[in-house]
Amino acid sequence: MLRDAGDGRSLRDHLIATAARLIAERGTVGLTVRAIAREAGVADGVLYNHFADKEELLAYALRAYVRSVERTLSGLPVAGDGTVAANLRAYVAYGLAMHKSVLPAFTGFFSQPKVLARFAEISEPGADWRDRLLGYLRAERDLGRLPAAARVDAAATLIVGFCHETVISALFGGPATVPGPSPEAVDDLLHVILHGIVVT
Numbered sequence: 015m016l017r018d019a020g021d022g023r024s025l026r027d028h029l030i031a032t033a034a035r036l037i038a039e040r041g042t043v044g045l046t047v048r049a050i051a052r053e054a055g056v057a058d059g060v061l062y063n064h065f066a067d068k069e070e071l072l073a074y075a076l077r078a079y080v081r082s083v084e085r086t087l088s089g090l091p092v093a094g095d096g097t098v099a100a101n102l103r104a105y106v107a108y109g110l111a112m113h114k115s116v117l118p119a120f121t122g123f124f125s126q127p128k129v130l131a132r133f134a135e136i137s138e139p140g141a142d143w144r145d146r147l148l149g150y151l152r153a154e155r156d157l158g159r160l161p162a163a164a165r166v167d168a169a170a171t172l173i174v175g176f177c178h179e180t181v182i183s184a185l186f187g188g189p190a191t192v193p194g195p196s197p198e199a200v201d202d203l204l205h206v207i208l209h210g211i212v213v214t
Contacts, residue, residue, distance in 0.1 A: 026064040029054050033075030034082060042122025045072070073132035076119060083115045090146060093153030098160065102173070102204055105147050109177035110194055112143055117181050144174050169207045176203050 023031065032054040036045060047068045051058045065071040087108055091101040123129045140149065151166035160166065180195050 025056070025060070029056070029061060029064060029071060030074045030078050033071060034078035037075060037079045037119050038082065042072075042076075042119050045122070047071070050075075069126070069128040069132045072123070072126070072129045073136055076123070076129070076133050077136060079119060080112075080116050083112060084143075087111055090150070093150055094157055094159070098154055099204055099208060101150070101154075102207065103200060105143075105150065106173060106177065106200055106203070109143055109147070109173065110180060113177050113181040117178075117185060121185065144170060147173060172203065172207055 029050065033045070033050045036050060036053060047061055048058050050071070051061055061068070061071055065074075088104075090108055091104050093101075095101070120130070123133075139145065148166065148170040151160065151164070151169055154160045155162065155164050155166055176195075
């Protein structure tokens with residue numbers, strides 16, 4: 015039985031929440047088990063009573079941080095509402111905002127591939143933005159608002175890649191803030207997805 019953290023949470027949940035808060039406040043570079051334990055008000059070794067290793071704790075903390083970012087973003091449209099083009103524009107805006115917030119945290123773990131592998135293991139199928147985007151596209155196809163032969167998996171990959179490329183290029187380019195793509199760039203992306211690359 016886990017001890018209570020004093021606010022109704024288990025000690026395990028308290029440690030995850032503390033680590034997620036440190037990620038939000040300080041980033042992931044140099045984040046240590048000792049720093050998490052001290053911030054949580056426990057001895058260093060206590061963490062290993064509740065997690066198999068430091069990678070498990072950091073993976074759960076990273077997931078909690080991503081979920082906290084997602085809660086600050088506007089909701090995503092559902093299939094059948096509005097227009098497909100407007101809805102995809104909303105998915106692009108959501109993806110850009112999310113990646114701008116969370117990708118810096120992931121870069122701090124590039125030197126710790128076990129953390130990223132654990133993060134992938136604990137991810138909930140269908141819960142992340144890419145899965146929701148793909149589910150949206152499939153639903154629009156089922157409703158007949160996209161052609162039955164529409165290659166929605168490829169369309170989702172294009173949108174995800176657009177968001178990744180925009181944010182990662184800026185991150186590694188070194189600016190303090192990540193600029194958004196121009197409206198024309200988003201228009202071009204959606205045109206290619208909805209109408210194809212060939213101009214007739």
